[in-house]
Amino acid sequence: xxxxxxxxxxxxxxxxxxxxxxxxxxxxxxxxxxxxxxxxxxxxxxxxxxxxxxxxxxxxxxxxxxxxxxxxxxxxxxxxxxxxxxxxxxxxxxxxxxxxxxxxxxxxxxxxxxxxxxxxxxxxxxxxxxxxxxxxxxxxxxxxxxxxxxxxxxxxxxxxxxxxxxxxxxxxxxxxxxxxxxxxxxxxxxxxxxxxxxxxxxxxxxxxxxxxxxxxxxxxxxxxxxxxxxxxxxxxxxxxxxxxxxxxxxxxxxxxxxxxxxxxxxxxxxxxxxxx
Numbered sequence: 001x002x003x004x005x006x007x008x009x010x011x012x013x014x015x016x017x018x019x020x021x022x023x024x025x026x027x028x029x030x031x032x033x034x035x036x037x038x039x040x041x042x043x044x045x046x047x048x049x050x051x052x053x054x055x056x057x058x059x060x061x062x063x064x065x066x067x068x069x070x071x072x073x074x075x076x077x078x079x080x081x082x083x084x085x086x087x088x089x090x091x092x093x094x095x096x097x098x099x100x101x102x103x104x105x106x107x108x109x110x111x112x113x114x115x116x117x118x119x120x121x122x123x124x125x126x127x128x129x130x131x132x133x134x135x136x137x138x139x140x141x142x143x144x145x146x147x148x149x150x151x152x153x154x155x156x157x158x159x160x161x162x163x164x165x166x167x168x169x170x171x172x173x174x175x176x177x178x179x180x181x182x183x184x185x186x187x188x189x190x191x192x193x194x195x196x197x198x199x200x201x202x203x204x205x206x207x208x209x210x211x212x213x214x215x216x217x218x219x220x221x222x223x224x225x226x227x228x229x230x231x232x233x234x235x236x237x238x239x240x241x242x243x244x245x246x247x248x249x250x251x252x253x254x255x256x257x258x259x260x261x262x263x264x265x266x267x268x269x270x271x272x273x274x275x276x
Contacts (some may be wrong), residue, residue, distance in 0.1 A: 001084075001086075001087045001115045001136060001178045002136040003179070003181065003205075003229075004058075005136075006055065006087055007206070007229050007230065007273070007275045009055045009085075009086075009087075010055055010152075010230045010273075010275070011230075011268075011275050012055070013052065013055055013259040013263050013276070014261070014264065014268055015053055015054060015260075015261070015265065016055060016230050016232050016233055016234055016262055016264055016268075017050075017053060017054040017055065017056075017233075017234060017236065017257060017260050017264060018054060018055070018056035018057065018058050018087075018207065018233045018234060018235040018237075019046065019047075019050050019054045019056070019057050019058070019062060019235075019236065019240055020042055020057075020058045020059075020209075020235050020236065020237030020239070020241075021040050021046070021058065021059040021060065021063075021078065021237070021258065022059075022060040022063050022237045022238065023043055023063055023241065024063055024126070025038065025039055025043055025067065025260070027241075027242055027245075028042055029042075029245055029247060029249050030245070030246075030256075031239055031242075035091050035247040036157070037073060039067070039074050039110050039251075040077055040078065043059070043074070043078045043081070043117055044078075044081055044251060045249070045250040045253075046241060046249075046253050047081060048250065049250040049251070049253050049254040049257070050254060051082075051085070051086065051256040052190060053260075053261040054086065054245075054257060054261070055086060055087060055233070055260055056086055056087035056089055056233055057082050057086055057087075057088055057089070057093045058088075058089040058090075058207075058235055058237075059075055059078060059088075059089075059090065059091060060078070060091040061075070061092045061093075061235070062088060064087075070225075072255055075112070076112060078100065078103070079112055079113060079114065081148070084189070086147075087115045087116060087208070087233070088100070088113070088115045088116070089114065089115065089116040089117070089118065089138075090108045090112065090113045090114040090116065090117045090118070091118050091209070091273075092104070092108065092117050093118050093119070093120050093142065094118075094119055094120065094131075095109075095119050095120035095121060095122060095123055095127045095128065096123065096127055097126065098125060098127065098129075098130050099130075101126075101127050101130040101131060102127065102130040103131075104117070104131070105130055105131045105134065106118070107132055108142060108200055109134045109137050114130065114137075114247060115137060116137065116138035116139070116140050116183070117131060117137075117138075117139065117140065118139075118140045118141075118142065118177075118185060118186055118207075119131060119139050119140065119141050119142065120142050120234050121141050121142060121169055121173065121256065125127045125172075128141065128173070128176060130175055130225055132176065132177050132181060132182075133181075137181065138182070138183055138184055138205075139171065139177065139181060139182055139183070139239070140183040140184070141173050141182065141183070141184050141185065141209050142169075142181075142184075142185045143166045143169055143170050143184040143186050144166040144185075144186045144187060144190050144193055144197070148175060152249045158266065164213035166193075167196070167197075167200055170184060170200045170201050171198065171200055173199075174201060178268055179203040179205070182203075182204055182215055183204055183205040183207055183233070184197075184204055184206050184207070185206070185207045185208075185209070186206045186207075186208055186225075187208065187209055187210040188208050188209065188210030188217065188218075188221050188234070189210040190239060191217055191220040191221060191224070194221060194223075194224035194225045195224040196234070197225075198224060198227070202227065202253075203231070205225065205230075205232065205233060206225060206229070206231060206232055206233070207233045207235060208221060208225070208232055208233065208234045208235060209235045209237075211234050211235070211236050211239075213246050213259070218234065218260070218264070218267065219267065221234070222267040222271065223269065224269045226267065226268075226273060227273075228273065228274070229273075229275050230268065230273050230275070230276070232263070234260070235237060236256070236257070236260060239256055240253045240256045240260075241253060243255065243256040
């Protein structure tokens with residue numbers, strides 16, 4: 001999915017919601033706990049309940065790798081079930097020396113047919129650039145993440161300018177690729193940072209975790225994060241997936257996703273986001 005297709009999907013659905021598929025077998029509703037294909041059936045039900053309300057899905061690789069070999073098959077089947085109408089983000093947080101990164105890119109882009117992959121940039125350019133240059137594919141680099149430990153390194157300053165490390169990451173990465181294939185992960189738990197981030201990356205899409213279970217504020221995020229092309233993909237995982245632990249889990253998931261979509265539609269209208 002290229003940039004213009006993503007923007008058009010946002011405008012058509014009046015939504016910039018990304019649903020995180022962090023499906024934990026132990027958190028499945030009781031009636032699916034002992035089902036052989038319980039995780040896959042759960043994912044399918046969540047997708048069916050939300051596909052008209054979101055523009056992206058983000059399977060978190062750890063939840064599938066933890067299942068063992070069967071987990072990779074579930075992941076592949078989940079991606080196939082999503083189909084081509086949504087941006088599929090492999091939340092893999094990969095990043096290694098060049099020849100290894102190249103194989104990761106081939107695995108996720110050519111084999112699993114994901115549209116995007118999250119990348120950890122700590123090892124620098126030669127660990128990131130092998131993911132670039134794939135047609136209509138995206139690299140989503142970790143910049144300022146939503147977890148408490150982000151302060152340990154990402155917000156540290158290294159010189160006399162008070163420039164924080166995450167700011168250097170954004171500026172350097174923008175030398176490697178343009179906003180048609182490079183996004184950044186910025187947590188909604190850092191609302192005060194979005195004004196500065198938009199000065200550094202005015203045109204890049206931002207993948208924003210931290211709304212929902214982590215308590216991020218959508219309105220505050222939109223005030224400083226929205227661009228004329230929207231420029232945001234806001235992820236919600238647990239708040240949607242586990243809105244109910246009963247047989248009505250899909251209905252409850254839809255209600256939660258609908259609430260977010262309606263709030264996003266309001267923000268798009270207030271900020272006059274037209275994609276032009």
